[in-house]
Amino acid sequence: MNTPADKRDHGGNLDEAMRRYGGHNWIDLSTGINRRPWPIPSLPARAWTDLPTAADKERLMAAARHAYATSAPGLAVAGAQAAIQLVPQLRDIGLARGLARILGPTYNEHAAALTVGGWRVEMVENLSALDGADLAVVVNPNNPGGEHHPAERLQALEDQVGTLVVDESFGDARPELSLASRADRTDLIVMRSFGKFYGLAGLRLGFLFADAATVAKARSLSGPWPVSGVAIDIGSQAFADVNWQRQTIERLRADAERLDRLARQCAWQLIGGTELFRTYATPDAAAINDALARSHIWTRRFPWSTTVLRLGLPGNDTEWARLTRALNDLATSQSSAMD
Amino acid sequence: MNTPADKRDHGGNLDEAMRRYGGHNWIDLSTGINRRPWPIPSLPARAWTDLPTAADKERLMAAARHAYATSAPGLAVAGAQAAIQLVPQLRDIGLARGLARILGPTYNEHAAALTVGGWRVEMVENLSALDGADLAVVVNPNNPGGEHHPAERLQALEDQVGTLVVDESFGDARPELSLASRADRTDLIVMRSFGKFYGLAGLRLGFLFADAATVAKARSLSGPWPVSGVAIDIGSQAFADVNWQRQTIERLRADAERLDRLARQCAWQLIGGTELFRTYATPDAAAINDALARSHIWTRRFPWSTTVLRLGLPGNDTEWARLTRALNDLATSQSSAMD
Numbered sequence: 001m002n003t004p005a006d007k008r009d010h011g012g013n014l015d016e017a018m019r020r021y022g023g024h025n026w027i028d029l030s031t032g033i034n035r036r037p038w039p040i041p042s043l044p045a046r047a048w049t050d051l052p053t054a055a056d057k058e059r060l061m062a063a064a065r066h067a068y069a070t071s072a073p074g075l076a077v078a079g080a081q082a083a084i085q086l087v088p089q090l091r092d093i094g095l096a097r098g099l100a101r102i103l104g105p106t107y108n109e110h111a112a113a114l115t116v117g118g119w120r121v122e123m124v125e126n127l128s129a130l131d132g133a134d135l136a137v138v139v140n141p142n143n144p145g146g147e148h149h150p151a152e153r154l155q156a157l158e159d160q161v162g163t164l165v166v167d168e169s170f171g172d173a174r175p176e177l178s179l180a181s182r183a184d185r186t187d188l189i190v191m192r193s194f195g196k197f198y199g200l201a202g203l204r205l206g207f208l209f210a211d212a213a214t215v216a217k218a219r220s221l222s223g224p225w226p227v228s229g230v231a232i233d234i235g236s237q238a239f240a241d242v243n244w245q246r247q248t249i250e251r252l253r254a255d256a257e258r259l260d261r262l263a264r265q266c267a268w269q270l271i272g273g274t275e276l277f278r279t280y281a282t283p284d285a286a287a288i289n290d291a292l293a294r295s296h297i298w299t300r301r302f303p304w305s306t307t308v309l310r311l312g313l314p315g316n317d318t319e320w321a322r323l324t325r326a327l328n329d330l331a332t333s334q335s336s337a338m339d
Numbered sequence: 340m341n342t343p344a345d346k347r348d349h350g351g352n353l354d355e356a357m358r359r360y361g362g363h364n365w366i367d368l369s370t371g372i373n374r375r376p377w378p379i380p381s382l383p384a385r386a387w388t389d390l391p392t393a394a395d396k397e398r399l400m401a402a403a404r405h406a407y408a409t410s411a412p413g414l415a416v417a418g419a420q421a422a423i424q425l426v427p428q429l430r431d432i433g434l435a436r437g438l439a440r441i442l443g444p445t446y447n448e449h450a451a452a453l454t455v456g457g458w459r460v461e462m463v464e465n466l467s468a469l470d471g472a473d474l475a476v477v478v479n480p481n482n483p484g485g486e487h488h489p490a491e492r493l494q495a496l497e498d499q500v501g502t503l504v505v506d507e508s509f510g511d512a513r514p515e516l517s518l519a520s521r522a523d524r525t526d527l528i529v530m531r532s533f534g535k536f537y538g539l540a541g542l543r544l545g546f547l548f549a550d551a552a553t554v555a556k557a558r559s560l561s562g563p564w565p566v567s568g569v570a571i572d573i574g575s576q577a578f579a580d581v582n583w584q585r586q587t588i589e590r591l592r593a594d595a596e597r598l599d600r601l602a603r604q605c606a607w608q609l610i611g612g613t614e615l616f617r618t619y620a621t622p623d624a625a626a627i628n629d630a631l632a633r634s635h636i637w638t639r640r641f642p643w644s645t646t647v648l649r650l651g652l653p654g655n656d657t658e659w660a661r662l663t664r665a666l667n668d669l670a671t672s673q674s675s676a677m678d
Binding site for chain 2: 031035037047051052053055081084113116199201221222225
């Protein structure tokens with residue numbers, strides 16, 4: 001749990017793959033980041049040069065509240081990751097910070113940040129096992145398994161735990177799951193990611209919604225300019241682009257089914273997924289990750305499983321063609337190995 | 340000290356000035372941000388779309404170490420402000436975090452962040468009064484007064500205080516003042532700002548240099564991606580542009596003298612300054628701030644003085660012409676008021 005931040009297991013380590021396998025023209029399917037990003041328009045010079053003003057930040061928050069269908073107090077931060085880093089400091093339970101339970105397996109930065117922040121951390125395997133925790137974390141929908149819980153089921157949890165933290169980083173295509181509209185409750189913190197669905201993870205933009213006192217504390221800890229002017233400008237515009245959002249959700253849904261079909265041809269079993277990634281049980285995750293890497297396609301393994309493999313969705317026809325070919329080759333070599 | 344982050348007194352509040360005085364074509368001299376920014380080249384798509392890799396971050400840090408002439412461990416963060424936010428958590432002195440002394444008046448975010456972080460904060464007026472503090476903060480050169488202390492004088496302080504924090508946000512043109520090369524000492528933390536000298540404050544990029552254990556703690560608190568891919572790409576390139584840096588220092592020095600000459604014509608007295616701003620004692624800071632605002636030129640007053648006014652440097656001939664005219668008008672109206 002005390003692994004340094006740079007050494008923890010993540011997607012987004014394409015540079016290591018490139019070093020190991022060579023080549024430059026890779027398809028990075030190791031993350032859940034949309035590979036067809038919202039198209040960046042030309043930006044006003046002041047987005048680069050000036051400190052963001054209060055008006056800039058209010059404009060972004062208004063757009064975010066509309067997109068996430070909430071009127072709760074909120075704060076823009078440098079990615080959902082920055083919200084995760086803040087959580088351990090937002091709830092002090094006396095001197096010892098208390099017991100945090102996390103529904104897992106899930107994105108490992110929650111446990112890492114809480115541990116660094118002095119919390120006792122327990123991983124649990126089902127929702128009811130969160131009961132009684134001072135702080136409970138649910139990623140909904142979950143990464144990497146894609147499990148999701150109806151909003152009502154999570155609401156029921158609010159009374160069973162001290163503070164419920166819901167990470168909705170992969171929730172853009174599933175607004176009916178969101179608790180964001182309730183985030184002004186004192187026992188609820190909701191975080192959202194901008195970079196994944198909008199395909200702009202390099203921008204570092206995410207949000208934390210909570211009651212006013214919690215948001216004020218998060219703001220104090222983050223300082224006046226946690227988010228770049230560029231992120232504010234792009235976020236404000238992208239949130240307003242409802243057509244792009246609708247088309248993107250439709251495309252991602254179709255593409256997820258397309259990937260599932262390809263996976264079935266390889267006899268992989270779908271474990272679950274969201275509109276941004278699919279997670280499969282495979283015969284041998286290490287071997288398949290290696291074989292695809294030789295075709296310069298990077299997928300995601302997990303240190304806790306020898307079979308689970310997660311793939312993001314290709315972004316265009318060329319990428320689909322390369323992935324299809326690589327998976328066909330894989331299926332052929334598997335069946336000839338069985339001969 | 341417990342003023343919320345959005346309400347604290349800062350430059351960069353041009354939007355309020357615009358609301359009060361109208362107009363859109365303002366010259367913002369209320370900050371110490373270079374108004375002739377390093378020219379941004381076209382950026383690779385992955386700076387926007389991908390999570391920064393370990394290699395990206397290493398490339399930036401190598402460029403930063405070269406620019407700041409240090410081989411100390413360091414971390415890129417979202418502006419010097421983010422480094423200021425981290426400091427209170429980097430040094431725990433038992434349960435109560437101890438006594439911090441800050442040489443002031445200076446940039447007020449140091450006191451604010453330390454207070455929020457549970458430190459007892461005292462402002463002191465000279466270097467020797469820092470002696471005995473668990474943590475001492477010196478902004479060198481200082482903002483807004485422009486006072487500066489030779490590196491040797493600050494080194495001598497290292498033994499007199501628990502940890503010495505040196506904020507070198509305005510030090511780009513004065514490398515001989517820097518303690519960055521010594522920052523691997525356990526009793527020293529040095530912070531640098533990218534956005535001010537390079538004129539790209541909206542990008543949110545700054546650095547913290549310290550011993551390895553302190554940097555590891557800062558990294559744990561910041562998470563794996565505190566800085567945008569765009570900032571990493573631009574920072575890496577700008578740090579390597581030695582010609583632009585040299586020409587910019589020369590221009591800023593000449594422009595600082597030019598502003599001082601204009602100020603003398605208004606009978607303002609130079610208190611001090613750096614290559615990025617000049618601070619003057621004026622007959623009436625509120626009246627002059629107001630008069631210049633009517634010409635849509637925004638300057639910086641301070642809540643603790645009725646006479647002190649700080650001006651950044653105009654960025655081009657048009658801006659110089661407008662400022663010169665506005666100051667001439669001011670001088671004329673002042674002398675006619677005295678008739």
